[in-house]
Amino acid sequence: MLRKVTDLYGYTLQATDGELGKVKDVFFDDEKWTIRYLVVETGSWLNSRQVLISPYSIAGIDEVDEAISVRLTQEQVKNSPDIDTHQPVSRQMEGDFSRYYGLGNYWLGPELWGAGTYPIIRSPDEAGAGHVPGRAEELLQQTSANPEDFHLRSADNVKGHHIQGTDDEIGHVEDFVFDDETWALRYFIVDTRNWWPGGRKVLLATHWIDRIDWAGSLVHVNLTHEQIQNSPEYDPDQPLSRDIEARLHAHYGMRNYWE
Incomplete structure (x- = not known):
C-alpha cells in the first residue's frame, strides 16, 4: 500500500x-x-x-x-x-x-x-x-x-527543497509517498502553486531524479516545466492506485517501476 x-x-x-x-x-x-x-x-x-x-x-x-x-x-x-x-x-x-x-x-x-x-x-x-x-x-x-x-x-529536512527542471524551477518538495511493504520511497509530492497561477500538487518518481544538490537544497530532474505543468494532478484524498500510477508514467513516457 x-x-x-x-x-x-x-x-x-x-x-x-x-x-x-x-x-x-x-x-x-x-x-x-x-x-x-x-x-x-x-x-x-x-x-x-x-x-x-x-x-x-x-x-x-x-x-x-x-x-x-x-x-x-x-x-x-x-x-x-x-x-x-x-x-x-x-x-x-x-x-x-x-x-x-x-x-x-x-x-x-x-x-x-x-x-x-x-x-x-x-x-x-x-x-x-x-x-x-x-x-x-x-x-x-x-x-x-x-x-x-x-x-x-531526514524527510523533514528535505521538505521544502526546490525542484529544478531542465528549463525552470517548478515547485518544492511537500511530502513523500512510500510503499509500506518494501518501505521504498516511490514519489516526491511537489507543490507548484508558488511557481505558476493555479498551480497544483504533482508527483515525481524518485527514479526520475537526475541529481540532488544537498547544499543548495535543489532537486534536479530531466523534465521540462511544461511536462510537469501538464502532468496528472495528485489528489491526496484519493488512494494512489496502480491505474493512477500507470497514467502518470505514461504521461512522461517513463517505464513503470513495477515491471
Missing part, C-alpha cells in the same frame, strides 16, 4: 510490553530511496530521548488506532546505542545499531534490503553482523571504518 510519509507522524510505537513514543520523522537513504528508520520521540519514560526504529522490527501498522507495533521491548530500546538524530548518521553508527538489535545490514547486497526486497529477518542465523560470512563481513568492516560515510536524509 502506498502512503504519505507524514501520515505516519504522530503514530504511537507499541513495544511488546508498553508504549515507546510517537513517530516524529523518518530517515531514508539517498542511494536506494528507501526508509531505513523511524525517528521516535520517546517522551517522559526515557527523558524525551529520540530513538531510531528499523522497519526490520515492525510487526504491523494499525490505521484505526494510529499505532505501529514492533517486535521489541522497552528495555531493548532503552539500552540501544545512543544516536544523535540531529547530526549525520554514519555507516559506522548504523553498523553498531544493527549489531545491537541483531538485524540485517541493508547496505550489503544489491536489493532494497541487502539480499532481499523486504525488511524481513528469516532466521536468527541470518541477522546481525556477527552472522555475515566471508566477503560480506569484510565489506561491513570496510564501510563501518569510514566515519564520513553518510547516506541518510
